[in-house]
Amino acid sequence: MDFDHVAQQVPDIGAAIAWWRETVPGSTVLYEDATWGLIDAGGVKLAFVTADQHPDHLAWKVTDAELEAMAAARGLEIHPHRDGTRSFYVEAPGGRFVEIISYPEGA
Numbered sequence: 001m002d003f004d005h006v007a008q009q010v011p012d013i014g015a016a017i018a019w020w021r022e023t024v025p026g027s028t029v030l031y032e033d034a035t036w037g038l039i040d041a042g043g044v045k046l047a048f049v050t051a052d053q054h055p056d057h058l059a060w061k062v063t064d065a066e067l068e069a070m071a072a073a074r075g076l077e078i079h080p081h082r083d084g085t086r087s088f089y090v091e092a093p094g095g096r097f098v099e100i101i102s103y104p105e106g107a
Contacts, residue, residue: 004061004101005038007047007054013037016048031083057089059099067102 010016017037021027027041037048047059062070067086071078076088087101 001066002061004059004099005045005047007049007057007059007099009051009054009056010048011050013048013050020046036082055089055097057097057099059087059101062100062102064102064105067100070100 013032013034013036017029017032017039020039020041021029024041027039030038030040030045032038035050035053039046039048047054049056064086067078067088071088074088074090076090078086078088080086084104085101087099089097089099092098
């Protein structure tokens, strides 16, 4: 299991990405649409999400087999995403969320 990204809800994905690109030199956009954006800022992946799509969260990357086993152990459904990843969320103490995510082979 490896740390993958931090995600925060923002009202405007494009504005959030523009701010980070201006503020953190060398930031690169990995993905952007109206409801989800992902950048690399200094070697850290930051996701920007809308409130109706995803909660604020921390994400850890696992293999497909680990994802399946962890979801099954918790009785949770795995959800596919537009970028080919699959994941589920668990609520951590304090009402925070953790995403457990796997990437398509070779990604």
